[in-house]
Amino acid sequence: MLVTNKATIVQMAGIWRQSATLCSQLSGRSFSRMSTKDSLRNASRSRRVLFCPHGRPFSTTLPKFNERKPEEKKVEEDLDALVTGKKRPMAGPELTEEESVVFKVAKPKRRNPLGFFNVAGMLIFAGGLALLINYKRRVQRAVEAHKEEKESESFGKALIGGPFQLIDQNGGIFTQENLKGKFSLIYFGFTLCPDICPEELDKMAIIIKNLRKQGIDIQAIFISCDPIRDTPPVLKKYLEDFDIEGIVGLTGSYSDVEACCKAYRVYFSTPPDVTAEDDYIVDHSIFFYLMDPEGEFVNVFGRRYDAQGASEEIAKKIKKWVPAKDRRESSFQKPSFWKFWE
């Protein structure tokens, strides 16, 4: 029989604490060091037990054994929770506040599917990459265009065009000065042409219409290679058949027409000594000549261009055209990196 006085209680508290640490060491689970207050409390609790032994061994000396083991208690509690549904199976051990603070249980972290990347960074990277690719493509395009321009720049202008003096279908004088101020499309032919000249003039009508629709001011000129039969009234009547607004029909004396054809490098087969009553076909080169507002030659279009192709090509050339004084060596302009819309 032990005398339960304060000294004994303190001793028992000490034993309790030691056994608790021993137990935790054995079980691998560490509990926080119990404060003296707790130990004392536990010791006083066990006091009651001392007086009613349960027939357990060492029940008086080691009241700890008398109590249901904390693990057992926990297991029972867990089972109750599982059954009632308060606790999920396979959940981690329920730690006290202190324990959870001190001992962080390794919870399986939810992994970021991107790893250490983040969305914002990836977007910026992708945007920068797209910008770079776009820039490279634009540079390549600019280089190609510049190369094409350099190649198409001939050594000096083609020697087509020059002074001429002819008469239009109304009897007025028309010279190379009348070409200035607007673009002109010139066709050489003759009114008694079986099928080629009418076909080409119809094509010209479509071209002129297309260009005027785009707001380009262009005048159509028909120069006769058959001056002997094509007098101004004849030209006037002939050109009425074609739907070309403001078309100018030119003719003149044989020598004037010959000079003009020579200036434009046009071949024609009319001999000088035919009369108006003779029936003959004039063999001539079939081209459209595009002249600029300064009366200079720009480009020639042969029979391989259809109406659409020719109008597109002409529109392109007109858009690219600059007056002679503003013209300078085509230099390569590097595109801007940031202005990706250009």
Add this chain to the structure above:
Amino acid sequence: MAKLDSSEQEDTQVVTRSEREKCWIARDKYFACLDKNRITSVANQDSSVCANERSDVDSLCRQSWVDYFIQRRERTLQIDAMKRYRTQQAHDELEARESASREELRNKFVKR
């Protein structure tokens, strides 16, 4: 033809669009007849073949035009025939070369 009327000094010899188109239609009919009868060269044939069509053409078109159209047709047919002949030649040559190489290959195996 009415066109060569020298009494009208002002607009002599202007062929209008409608007249041109009539001429073209007659020409096309005439050429279709010639094609049907497989005539390439008109000059060598007798004038009984396709005579109706020819008379239409002669009445609706200027004489220079008729000659021009016929000459052009002949030239075009000649060029087409030459093209076909040349392509046929090329094919034959290719075929001969290929068959020769095939023969060689066959012979190789036979010898073995």
